[in-house]
Amino acid sequence: xxxxxxxxxxxxxxxxxxxxxxxxxxxxxxxxxxxxxxxxxxxxxxxxxxxxxxxxxxxxxxxxxxxxxxxxxxxxxxxxxxxxxxxxxxxxxxxxxxxxxxxxxxxxxxxxxxxxxxxxxxxxxxxxxxxxxxxxxxxxxxxxxxxxxxxxxxxxxxxxxxxxxxxxxxxxxxxxxxxxxxxxxxxxxxxxxxxxxxxxxxxxxxxxxxxxxxxxxxxxxxxxxxxxxxxxxxxxxx
Amino acid sequence: xxxxxxxxxxxxxxxxxxxxxxxxxxxxxxxxxxxxxxxxxxxxxxxxxxxxxxxxxxxxxxxxxxxxxxxxxxxxxxxxxxxxxxxxxxxxxxxxxxxxxxxxxxxxxxxxxxxxxxxxxxxxxxxxxxxxxxxxxxxxxxxxxxxxxxxxxxxxxxxxxxxxxxxxxxxxxxxxxxxxxxxxxxxxxxxxxxxxxxxxxxxxxxxxxxxxxxxxxxxxxxxxxxxxxxxxxxxxxx
Amino acid sequence: xxxxxxxxxxxxxxxxxxxxxxxxxxxxxxxxxxxxxxxxxxxxxxxxxxxxxxxxxxxxxxxxxxxxxxxxxxxxxxxxxxxxxxxxxxxxxxxxxxxxxxxxxxxxxxxxxxxxxxxxxxxxxxxxxxxxxxxxxxxxxxxxxxxxxxxxxxxxxxxxxxxxxxxxxxxxxxxxxxxxxxxxxxxxxxxxxxxxxxxxxxxxxxxxxxxxxxxxxxxxxxxxxxxxxxxxxxxxxx
Amino acid sequence: xxxxxxxxxxxxxxxxxxxxxxxxxxxxxxxxxxxxxxxxxxxxxxxxxxxxxxxxxxxxxxxxxxxxxxxxxxxxxxxxxxxxxxxxxxxxxxxxxxxxxxxxxxxxxxxxxxxxxxxxxxxxxxxxxxxxxxxxxxxxxxxxxxxxxxxxxxxxxxxxxxxxxxxxxxxxxxxxxxxxxxxxxxxxxxxxxxxxxxxxxxxxxxxxxxxxxxxxxxxxxxxxxxxxxxxxxxxxxx
Numbered sequence: 001x002x003x004x005x006x007x008x009x010x011x012x013x014x015x016x017x018x019x020x021x022x023x024x025x026x027x028x029x030x031x032x033x034x035x036x037x038x039x040x041x042x043x044x045x046x047x048x049x050x051x052x053x054x055x056x057x058x059x060x061x062x063x064x065x066x067x068x069x070x071x072x073x074x075x076x077x078x079x080x081x082x083x084x085x086x087x088x089x090x091x092x093x094x095x096x097x098x099x100x101x102x103x104x105x106x107x108x109x110x111x112x113x114x115x116x117x118x119x120x121x122x123x124x125x126x127x128x129x130x131x132x133x134x135x136x137x138x139x140x141x142x143x144x145x146x147x148x149x150x151x152x153x154x155x156x157x158x159x160x161x162x163x164x165x166x167x168x169x170x171x172x173x174x175x176x177x178x179x180x181x182x183x184x185x186x187x188x189x190x191x192x193x194x195x196x197x198x199x200x201x202x203x204x205x206x207x208x209x210x211x212x213x214x215x216x217x218x219x220x221x222x223x224x225x226x227x228x229x230x231x232x233x234x235x236x237x238x
Numbered sequence: 239x240x241x242x243x244x245x246x247x248x249x250x251x252x253x254x255x256x257x258x259x260x261x262x263x264x265x266x267x268x269x270x271x272x273x274x275x276x277x278x279x280x281x282x283x284x285x286x287x288x289x290x291x292x293x294x295x296x297x298x299x300x301x302x303x304x305x306x307x308x309x310x311x312x313x314x315x316x317x318x319x320x321x322x323x324x325x326x327x328x329x330x331x332x333x334x335x336x337x338x339x340x341x342x343x344x345x346x347x348x349x350x351x352x353x354x355x356x357x358x359x360x361x362x363x364x365x366x367x368x369x370x371x372x373x374x375x376x377x378x379x380x381x382x383x384x385x386x387x388x389x390x391x392x393x394x395x396x397x398x399x400x401x402x403x404x405x406x407x408x409x410x411x412x413x414x415x416x417x418x419x420x421x422x423x424x425x426x427x428x429x430x431x432x433x434x435x436x437x438x439x440x441x442x443x444x445x446x447x448x449x450x451x452x453x454x455x456x457x458x459x460x461x462x463x464x465x466x467x468x469x470x471x472x473x474x475x476x
Numbered sequence: 477x478x479x480x481x482x483x484x485x486x487x488x489x490x491x492x493x494x495x496x497x498x499x500x501x502x503x504x505x506x507x508x509x510x511x512x513x514x515x516x517x518x519x520x521x522x523x524x525x526x527x528x529x530x531x532x533x534x535x536x537x538x539x540x541x542x543x544x545x546x547x548x549x550x551x552x553x554x555x556x557x558x559x560x561x562x563x564x565x566x567x568x569x570x571x572x573x574x575x576x577x578x579x580x581x582x583x584x585x586x587x588x589x590x591x592x593x594x595x596x597x598x599x600x601x602x603x604x605x606x607x608x609x610x611x612x613x614x615x616x617x618x619x620x621x622x623x624x625x626x627x628x629x630x631x632x633x634x635x636x637x638x639x640x641x642x643x644x645x646x647x648x649x650x651x652x653x654x655x656x657x658x659x660x661x662x663x664x665x666x667x668x669x670x671x672x673x674x675x676x677x678x679x680x681x682x683x684x685x686x687x688x689x690x691x692x693x694x695x696x697x698x699x700x701x702x703x704x705x706x707x708x709x710x711x712x713x714x
Numbered sequence: 715x716x717x718x719x720x721x722x723x724x725x726x727x728x729x730x731x732x733x734x735x736x737x738x739x740x741x742x743x744x745x746x747x748x749x750x751x752x753x754x755x756x757x758x759x760x761x762x763x764x765x766x767x768x769x770x771x772x773x774x775x776x777x778x779x780x781x782x783x784x785x786x787x788x789x790x791x792x793x794x795x796x797x798x799x800x801x802x803x804x805x806x807x808x809x810x811x812x813x814x815x816x817x818x819x820x821x822x823x824x825x826x827x828x829x830x831x832x833x834x835x836x837x838x839x840x841x842x843x844x845x846x847x848x849x850x851x852x853x854x855x856x857x858x859x860x861x862x863x864x865x866x867x868x869x870x871x872x873x874x875x876x877x878x879x880x881x882x883x884x885x886x887x888x889x890x891x892x893x894x895x896x897x898x899x900x901x902x903x904x905x906x907x908x909x910x911x912x913x914x915x916x917x918x919x920x921x922x923x924x925x926x927x928x929x930x931x932x933x934x935x936x937x938x939x940x941x942x943x944x945x946x947x948x949x950x951x952x
Contacts, residue, residue: 042826045824053843109311270746501798512754606766
C-alpha cells in the first residue's frame with residue numbers, strides 16, 4: 001500500500017531499509033534545520049558595548065546571554081536526539097507525516113527567538129514582570145512543541161505499516177507518555193515562573209530538558225542504569 | 239545517452255536508483271537551501287523595543303511579524319514538499335535541469351525578504367499604500383516562482399529518458415497544471431491586494447499555499463479523500 | 477595505496493563508488509557551505525527606510541542590491557556546479573585534497589562580503605572611486621578563486637590513482653585551462669573596472685560567470701550545441 | 715550488544731559499513747553545524763562606514779577582521795577534518811557518544827563569537843588590556859574544546875565494540891595525546907597572551923591550529939613526509 005505511493009524510490013522493501021529512501025530526504029532536511037537553529041543561537045552572543053579597557057567587564061555582564069545560549073543549545077540538541085530516535089522507528093513517510101514533521105521543525109525554529117527574549121529579560125537591571133513574561137514565553141513554546149509529537153505517536157499507532165521492522169505498536173503507545181509529560185511539566189514551569197518566581201520557572205524548564213535528554217532514546221525500564229545502550233524495554237530486538 | 243554523460247558515478251542503471259547518484263547531490267544542496275531559508279525566517283522575530291515592564295505589550299504588538307513568519311514557514315515547507323515529490327520523478331540530472339533547479343531555489347531564497355517587507359508593512363500604524371505594495375510584492379514573487387516549474391515540466395516532457403522508472407509522460411503533462419494555477423492565482427491575489435484590499439490579497443495567498451500543500455504529492459482524483467497515501471491517479475504503480 | 481589509508485570506510489573498491497565513502501562527507505560539507513552562502517545573500521536585501529507611503533519608491537531605489545544579489549546567486553550556483561562536476565572525477569580524498577577543497581570553500585564564503593560591498597558602492601549617489609574599488613574587489617576575489625582550482629588540477633595530474641574509473645589524465649589536463657581563463661579574465665575585468673569604467677568591469681565579470689556556467693560540466697567540443705547532455709569530448713564513456 | 719539497541723537501521727553488520735546507519739545522521743548533523751559555523755564567520759566582514767571616496771581606506775582599516783576571519787576559517791576547517799577522521803573510527807553511536815559529539819559542536823558553534831571579540835579588540839586604536847582579554851578568550855575557548863575530545867577517546871577505549879573494523883584500542887590510546895597537547899598549548903598561548911603580549915598569544919594559537927591541521931588524519935611517524943596519504947602508523951591496514 002505504502003509502496004504503491006512512491007514507485008520511483010521504492011522498487012521493493014529493500015529500498016526502504018537500505019538505499020536512499022524517502023525518509024532519508026526528510027532526515028536531511030530536518031538535520032539541516034536543527035543544525036542551523038543550534039548554530040544561529042550564537043548570533044545572540046555579541047561583542048558588548050564597552051569603554052576602552054572595559055571589555056572583560058562587558059563580557060561578564062553578558063552572563064544571561066551565555067546561560068540562555070547554553071540552555072537552548074542543549075534543548076535543541078535534545079530535540080534533535082529525539083527526532084533522530086523517532087525517525088528510526090519510521091520506514092516511510094506520508095504527506096501527513098511530513099506535515100507533522102514540519103510542525104516539529106516549526107517548534108525548533110522559534111527557539112532562537114524565545115532564547116533572545118529570555119536573554120534580554122534576564123539582563124542586569126531588567127524588570128521583574130518582563131522576566132516572568134520571558135520565562136512563560138519560553139515554557140509555552142516548549143510545551144506547544146509537545147503537541148506535534150503527541151499527534152505523531154497517535155498517527156503512527158493508526159498506521160503500523162509505516163513502522164520499521166521490529167517496532168511494535170505497544171512500543172509506540174508507551175512512547176506517547178513522553179510528550180504528554182513535556183506538555184504538562186513545561187506548562188507547570190510556565191505557571192511557576194509567572195505566579196511564583198521566574199527563576200523557579202527557569203529551573204523547571206532546565207529539569208525538563210534534562211529529563212528529555214536522558215530519555216531521548218525512548219523510555220526504558222531503569223533508564224539511568226541503561227543509559228549507555230544496554231537495555232531495550234518494549235523495543236524488541238530484531 | 240544520459241549515461242554517457244557521467245561515466246564516473248553511473249556505471250549502470252543501478253547507480254541511478256540505489257547509490258550516491260547525481261540526483262542525490264542536487265537533493266542535498268537543495269535541502270540545505272530550503273532548510274536555511276525556513277530557519278532564517280526566525281531572524282525576523284526580534285525582541286521588541288520596550289519600556290521596563292512593557293515586554294508583553296511589545297511582544298503582542300509584533301503580531302504581524304508572527305503572522306508573516308507562519309505564512310512563510312508553511313510556504314517554504316510547501317515548496318520543499320513539492321520539490322521533494324518532483325525529484326522522485328527524475329532519475330538523472332542534466333546541466334539544464336540544474337539551472338532550472340537553481341531558478342526554483344532563487345525563488346525560495348527571496349522568501350525571507352518578501353516576508354520581512356510584509357511584516358514591516360502590516361505593523362500597527364503603517365500606511366495603506368505600503369500594505370498594498372507589500373502584498374503585491376509577496377504575490378508577484380510567489381507567482382514568478384511558478385515559472386521555473388512550468389519550464390521544468392515542459393523540459394521533462396521532451397526528455398522522458400530522464401524520468402524515474404514507472405513515471406509516464408502523461409503523468410508529467412498532468413502535473414504541469416499546478417504551476418500554471420499558481421502563476422494565475424498568485425497573480426490574481428496580487429491584483430486583489432492592490433485594487434481591492436491588501437487583506438483580501440493576503441487571504442488569496444494563504445488559500446493558494448494551502449492548495450499547493452494539499453496537492454504537493456501530485457494531483458490525484460479526489461485529492462482530499464486520498465491525502466494520506468492511498469490513491470495514485472496518473473502515476474502508475476511500479 | 478590510497479586504500480591503505482582509510483581501512484574503516486573502504487573495505488575495497490566498491491566502497492569508493494557505491495557506499496558512503498570519504499568523498500561523500502566532503503560533498504555533504506561542501507554542499508552545506510554552498511547552500512548557506514547562496515542563501516545568506518538574501519540578508520543583503522532589507523526593508524528600505526521609507527516615509528509612510530514611500531515603500532514602493534524605497535524598494536525601487538534598492539535596485540543595485542537586487543542586481544548584486546542575482547549576479548552573486550548565479551556566481552555561487554556556478555561554483556557549486558563546477559564543484560559538483562569536479563568531485564565526480566575524484567574517487568578518494570587525501571589531506572591535501574581536503575585543504576585544497578577548503579581553499580575553494582574560502583573563496584565561496586567571502587562572496588556575500590564582496591556582494592554587499594558592491595551593492596553599497598552601486599547605490600544611487602555613491603562615489604565613482606568607491607564603485608571602482610568595489611568592482612575591483614569583486615573581480616580580484618573571483619580571480620583568486622581560480623588559484624585553488626589550478627592547484628587542484630595539478631595535484632590530480634600527479635595522483636591519477638585518486639581519479640574515478642574512466643577519467644583520464646588527459647581529461648584532467650584539458651580542464652586546467654578553465655581556471656587559468658578565470659584567473660586571467662576576472663583579473664582583466666578588474667583592470668577594466670579600475671582604469672576604464674566600473675560598469676565595463678562589471679559586464680566583464682558577468683560574462684565570465686556565464687562562461688563558467690556554460691562550461692561547468694567540463695570543456696567540450698562545440699559546447700553550446702551539446703549543452704543538454706549529448707557530447708562528452710575528452711571524458712571517455714565508461 | 716550495540717546491535718540490539720537499534721534494530722531498525724542495523725539488520726546486521728553490513729548496515730554499519732555500507733548503508734545509511736546511525737553514524738550517518740550524526741555526520742550529516744555535524745557537517746551541517748560545521749558548514750554553518752564556517753560560513754557565518756563572513757557575517758563579521760561588513761561594509762565599513764566611510765566618507766564618499768573613502769571605501770578603499772575603510773576596507774584596509776578592517777584588516778583585523780580579515781585576519782580573525784581567516785584564522786577562524788582555518789580553525790573550523792581543522793575541527794571539521796579532525797571530526798571527519800574521528801567518525802571514521804566509530805561504527806555505531808550511543809547516547810553518551812551523541813552527547814560528547816554535541817559538546818564538540820558546542821565548542822565549534824562559539825567560534826564566531828570569540829572571533830568577533832578578537833576582531834573588535836584588534837581594531838586600530840583599541841585598548842591593550844582589551845586585546846589581552848580577547849586573545850585569552852579565544853585561547854580558553856580553544857583549550858576547552860579539547861575536553862570533549864579527551865572524554866571521547868577515554869570512552870572509546872572502554873567501548874572497543876563501537877570501533878570500526880581494523881581500528882585497535884592501541885591506536886585510540888595513541889590519539890588521546892593530541893587533545894591533551896591542545897589543552898596544554900592553547901592554555902599556554904592564553905597565558906602568554908595575558909602576561910607577555912597579546913600578539914605572542916595569537917601566534918601561539920595560530921601555531922597550534924597548524925599543528926592540528928597537519929595531524930588531522932591522526933598522529934603518524936614522520937608526519938610531514940607522510941602527509942599526503944602514504945604512511946599509517948598505529949592504524950593497521952585492513
